[in-house]
Amino acid sequence: MSALVIASNRGPWRFTLQPDGRLSWRRGAGGLVSALTPALEGHACTWISAAITDGDRAAADGNGSPEGPAGSQLRMLTFEPTTYERYYHDVANRTLWFLQHHLLDTAGVAFDHRFRAAWASYREVNRAFAEACDEATNPGGEVHLEDYHLALAPAMLRERRPDVRILHLVCCPWAGPDDFGVLPDAVACELLAGMLGADLIGFLTHRWARSFLACCEAAGYEVDRQRDAVRAKDGHVAHVRPYPLGVDEQDLRRLIRQGAAVTGGPDDAPSRGVPDGGRLVVRVDRLEPSKNIVRGLDAFAAFLEQNPRFLGEVTHLVLVSLSREGMAEYRRYHCEVEQRAEMVNQRFGTAGWTPVRLVVLDDHPRALRAMAAADVLVVNPVWDGMNLVAKEAACVNERDAVLILSRNAGAADDLRAGALLVNPFDTAELADTLATALSLEADDRAERARQLREGAARMPPRQWLLAQRHDLARMQTEGSAWPRGKSPAGEKGGLTSQI
Amino acid sequence: MSALVIASNRGPWRFTLQPDGRLSWRRGAGGLVSALTPALEGHACTWISAAITDGDRAAADGNGSPEGPAGSQLRMLTFEPTTYERYYHDVANRTLWFLQHHLLDTAGVAFDHRFRAAWASYREVNRAFAEACDEATNPGGEVHLEDYHLALAPAMLRERRPDVRILHLVCCPWAGPDDFGVLPDAVACELLAGMLGADLIGFLTHRWARSFLACCEAAGYEVDRQRDAVRAKDGHVAHVRPYPLGVDEQDLRRLIRQGAAVTGGPDDAPSRGVPDGGRLVVRVDRLEPSKNIVRGLDAFAAFLEQNPRFLGEVTHLVLVSLSREGMAEYRRYHCEVEQRAEMVNQRFGTAGWTPVRLVVLDDHPRALRAMAAADVLVVNPVWDGMNLVAKEAACVNERDAVLILSRNAGAADDLRAGALLVNPFDTAELADTLATALSLEADDRAERARQLREGAARMPPRQWLLAQRHDLARMQTEGSAWPRGKSPAGEKGGLTSQI
Numbered sequence: 002m003s004a005l006v007i008a009s010n011r012g013p014w015r016f017t018l019q020p021d022g023r024l025s026w027r028r029g030a031g032g033l034v035s036a037l038t039p040a041l042e043g044h045a046c047t048w049i050s051a052a053i054t055d056g057d058r059a060a061a062d063g064n065g066s067p068e069g070p071a072g073s074q075l076r077m078l079t080f081e082p083t084t085y086e087r088y089y090h091d092v093a094n095r096t097l098w099f100l101q102h103h104l105l106d107t108a109g110v111a112f113d114h115r116f117r118a119a120w121a122s123y124r125e126v127n128r129a130f131a132e133a134c135d136e137a138t139n140p141g142g143e144v145h146l147e148d149y150h151l152a153l154a155p156a157m158l159r160e161r162r163p164d165v166r167i168l169h170l171v172c173c174p175w176a177g178p179d180d181f182g183v184l185p186d187a188v189a190c191e192l193l194a195g196m197l198g199a200d201l202i203g204f205l206t207h208r209w210a211r212s213f214l215a216c217c218e219a220a221g222y223e224v225d226r227q228r229d230a231v232r233a234k235d236g237h238v239a240h241v242r243p244y245p246l247g248v249d250e251q252d253l254r255r256l257i258r259q260g261a262a263v264t265g266g267p268d269d270a271p272s273r274g275v276p277d278g279g280r281l282v283v284r285v286d287r288l289e290p291s292k293n294i295v296r297g298l299d300a301f302a303a304f305l306e307q308n309p310r311f312l313g314e315v316t317h318l319v320l321v322s323l324s325r326e327g328m329a330e331y332r333r334y335h336c337e338v339e340q341r342a343e344m345v346n347q348r349f350g351t352a353g354w355t356p357v358r359l360v361v362l363d364d365h366p367r368a369l370r371a372m373a374a375a376d377v378l379v380v381n382p383v384w385d386g387m388n389l390v391a392k393e394a395a396c397v398n399e400r401d402a403v404l405i406l407s408r409n410a411g412a413a414d415d416l417r418a419g420a421l422l423v424n425p426f427d428t429a430e431l432a433d434t435l436a437t438a439l440s441l442e443a444d445d446r447a448e449r450a451r452q453l454r455e456g457a458a459r460m461p462p463r464q465w466l467l468a469q470r471h472d473l474a475r476m477q478t479e480g481s482a483w484p485r486g487k488s489p490a491g492e493k494g495g496l497t498s499q500i
Numbered sequence: 501m502s503a504l505v506i507a508s509n510r511g512p513w514r515f516t517l518q519p520d521g522r523l524s525w526r527r528g529a530g531g532l533v534s535a536l537t538p539a540l541e542g543h544a545c546t547w548i549s550a551a552i553t554d555g556d557r558a559a560a561d562g563n564g565s566p567e568g569p570a571g572s573q574l575r576m577l578t579f580e581p582t583t584y585e586r587y588y589h590d591v592a593n594r595t596l597w598f599l600q601h602h603l604l605d606t607a608g609v610a611f612d613h614r615f616r617a618a619w620a621s622y623r624e625v626n627r628a629f630a631e632a633c634d635e636a637t638n639p640g641g642e643v644h645l646e647d648y649h650l651a652l653a654p655a656m657l658r659e660r661r662p663d664v665r666i667l668h669l670v671c672c673p674w675a676g677p678d679d680f681g682v683l684p685d686a687v688a689c690e691l692l693a694g695m696l697g698a699d700l701i702g703f704l705t706h707r708w709a710r711s712f713l714a715c716c717e718a719a720g721y722e723v724d725r726q727r728d729a730v731r732a733k734d735g736h737v738a739h740v741r742p743y744p745l746g747v748d749e750q751d752l753r754r755l756i757r758q759g760a761a762v763t764g765g766p767d768d769a770p771s772r773g774v775p776d777g778g779r780l781v782v783r784v785d786r787l788e789p790s791k792n793i794v795r796g797l798d799a800f801a802a803f804l805e806q807n808p809r810f811l812g813e814v815t816h817l818v819l820v821s822l823s824r825e826g827m828a829e830y831r832r833y834h835c836e837v838e839q840r841a842e843m844v845n846q847r848f849g850t851a852g853w854t855p856v857r858l859v860v861l862d863d864h865p866r867a868l869r870a871m872a873a874a875d876v877l878v879v880n881p882v883w884d885g886m887n888l889v890a891k892e893a894a895c896v897n898e899r900d901a902v903l904i905l906s907r908n909a910g911a912a913d914d915l916r917a918g919a920l921l922v923n924p925f926d927t928a929e930l931a932d933t934l935a936t937a938l939s940l941e942a943d944d945r946a947e948r949a950r951q952l953r954e955g956a957a958r959m960p961p962r963q964w965l966l967a968q969r970h971d972l973a974r975m976q977t978e979g980s981a982w983p984r985g986k987s988p989a990g991e992k993g994g995l996t997s998q999i
Contacts, residue, residue: 104607107882179602184925424684424685426684
């Protein structure tokens with residue numbers, strides 16, 4: 002039993018079963034784990050997650066499970082594979098993730114009886130998490146239910162444990178009522194009701210928090226825009242707040258040093274793998290449609306075509322890590338990225354110059370070193386909850402690199418002052434912006450780099466977690482009084498037509 | 501020169517060049533033309549449109565052009581084919597239409613240099629319309645610039661003719677700032693600025709008008725939500741109003757009678773082409789992705805599967821008219837609809853019963869007769885500015901048919917009381933709703949049919965046009981005073997990040 006319980010689909014360690022039957026482990030992937038791991042130092046807690054790999058399941062079954070980060074206790078939940086697949090791929094990734102990133106194929110998607118079955122699995126996994134949190138939490142304790150995988154768990158947990166303070170943190174963007182309303186009505190309503198079981202619902206920016214409040218209004222909830230609070234059907238009040246996660250420069254520098262001691266190679270300084278006097282454009286992404294890698298490569302090709310003076314001089318390093326390869330959509334996207342990179346190279350490459358170097362690699366320290374060596378960084382997601390690469394790059398870069406950043410990334414709110422913002426769908430604009438970025442004067446670049454560092458370090462992980470815990474405690478003591486005479490939401494959107 | 505000028509991409513007549521060199525003509529397609537043609541009776545006007553067919557171009561060149569409806573003068577503008585193609589297909593249909601219906605493929609669409617060229621053509625065609633309106637309009641006259649094809653023309657005309665009252669009427673839905681912001685910034689801003697050149701901007705429902713105001717706010721315009729007005733950069737004030745177009749029962753009955761005198765066939769009463777005691781589910785649509793025909797057929801298949809008692813009893817008549825066959829997207833959609841219909845028939849059909857009868861036909865009177873004979877009507881567009889089929893069916897049906905209606909159709913606002921509303925993406929829900937519709941009691945159906953007729957007839961075309969003209973006149977006399985001390989829009993969305 003712990004006073005603080007963290008629950009997330011993916012846990013802090015990923016276990017691998019060795020041929021000799023022993024378990025090895027390394028840090029799990031994803032921005033949330035990266036942020037929480039250092040932030041949890043000094044917070045005794047239990048961390049509950051799903052057993053994903055065979056190694057995870059072995060660790061969950063046996064007693065050989067190690068401690069979590071900073072001495073936290075680990076608990077892994079095992080699920081029947083079909084149930085997990087439906088919960089994780091069909092609902093969380095294929096539906097909610099794409100929906101919130103505006104990538105749901107509205108021409109083709111259909112919510113049929115198969116989806117209803119998948120939704121039942123999503124509910125089942127959420128219930129298991131809620132039950133595990135119930136068991137693991139001290140009376141009056143605090144539970145953090147992380148991200149869109151666990152949107153139903155807050156209300157389920159509240160029902161069992163009204164004594165517990167509940168945070169639900171959403172790490173993806175949040176779409177407005179029109180897009181959210183594409184979901185079946187019953188599903189949309191169950192999702193909102195599930196989330197509103199929390200005392201505090203956190204988002205990564207003001208923008209996503211506002212979109213969420215708009216969805217609650219469209220669904221007929223009473224929303225207090227002054228206090229950014231929503232009253233659930235049972236009278237419970239959920240508060241909605243942005244927690245714009247930043248980076249910690251010391252942590253990143255330590256990671257780079259540790260990495261350099263282990264690896265090394267052609268991407269490292271001093272040559273950076275580019276010809277003498279050459280310049281390096283870098284992007285670092287998961288292989289993920291929302292990261293917008295294909296349009297980025299198309300724009301790079303257009304840039305070369307329109308700016309022949311840069312031929313042979315500018316090299317584009319595209320560092321990608323594999324992601325969700327269990328889904329056909331992601332495998333197709335991987336192929337498309339490879340084909341686009343190859344097309345650019347065939348069209349523009351010479352004996353001495355490869356315009357695009359596509360490197361598939363899951364190595365955070367090496368990615369940070371590539372960011373450090375860049376002259377230009379391209380971060381152009383179609384939509385993104387935050388995008389920590391933009392902030393990491395701002396922090397570790399050593400050449401006053403110019404950051405080209407999608408205005409639809411949450412990070413744009415913090416880095417607006419120093420970055421060159423772009424519309425991620427506009428490849429012509431990105432091509433022009435690459436030319437601009439490579440032409441900025443040194444003092445302009447230095448000033449922008451300074452502003453970027455400042456924006457990136459604004460709320461580093463430790464402070465970010467403390468802010469959430471502090472608000473959660475305060476909200477509970479302040480109680481859930483609702484302004485007297487506050488009328489229900491006025492105009493209702495499409496979502497409520499049948500509610 | 502006229503006191504009233506109507507400008508629309510498509511004119512009231514479609515001309516055909518006969519083998520002997522003479523011109524024949526019939527009424528142009530589309531809801532706007534259908535509504536305006538009767539409404540214009542008694543309003544002397546000039547109607548300006550684009551010459552689209554070879555016959556149109558011959559009519560535009562020669563002097564053999566007949567009068568327009570109700571004695572209006574016709575003027576057709578000819579364009580270089582590539583220019584027209586870019587304006588009409590690349591910008592208006594492929595981009596603006598799909599965008600406003602949430603059907604833009606956000607995973608694949610890219611605004612590259614080719615799109616910039618298409619946009620220049622859109623601008624050129626709009627300028628030609630503005631110039632033609634300038635020439636055709638009396639001093640102090642009134643110009644109606646119809647629909648999303650002519651979004652830039654209002655500001656262009658205002659610049660030339662500040663003496664003229666300008667209406668811009670949008671007949672498609674309007675997407676919120678997130679979706680609208682997918683457009684390149686310069687394009688989005690030019691569109692809004694173009695529209696805001698009008699004195700009055702009309703939409704088909706409150707919902708689209710509100711979305712438009714939200715886009716204006718996101719783009720940094722001053723919006724007065726009390727008066728639903730927007731102040732353009734030059735201080736000019738544009739008013740925004742909904743005009744929910746309804747139908748005129750007398751007109752529809754006359755059309756049916758005229759049609760019956762000419763045609764006739766197996767779809768007519770008394771047998772309605774269904775087995776004795778059988779029931780008829782009807783849909784009537786343009787072959788258009790936003791009409792959501794494929795999901796409708798999938799839902800019909802799921803309905804038959806889950807309700808075997810209806811096998812052999814319920815027949816689905818799918819009456820479609822060809823649309824935009826010049827675009828590959830529409831030809832593909834046509835194939836998909838045919839395949840889906842065939843799949844249902846192969847799976848469920850018997851010697852004596854064909855579950856789906858797909859009829860491709862452009863015959864308004866016959867479509868009205870099919871609506872009259874229906875037991876259930878399915879109108880499930882993913883999004884739709886209004887959808888007049890729903891209202892026509894409500895008006896002419898003779899069997900107290902149940903209307904299943906997408907909540908994303910503008911018509912849902914007027915027909916909410918009598919219809920069964922559905923989420924158009926939810927095929928499981930539509931399958932269940934078909935079963936519900938076929939099980940409603942006679943008195944429930946009669947009461948719903950009464951409410952539907954009432955909602956459908958609320959603002960018939962003549963009244964609709966008069967309301968627009970009345971408001972336009974009133975807004976000009978009331979002037980464009982802006983509330984003192986009104987502050988600019990507060991929070992800005994993604995769209996303005998670079999403005």
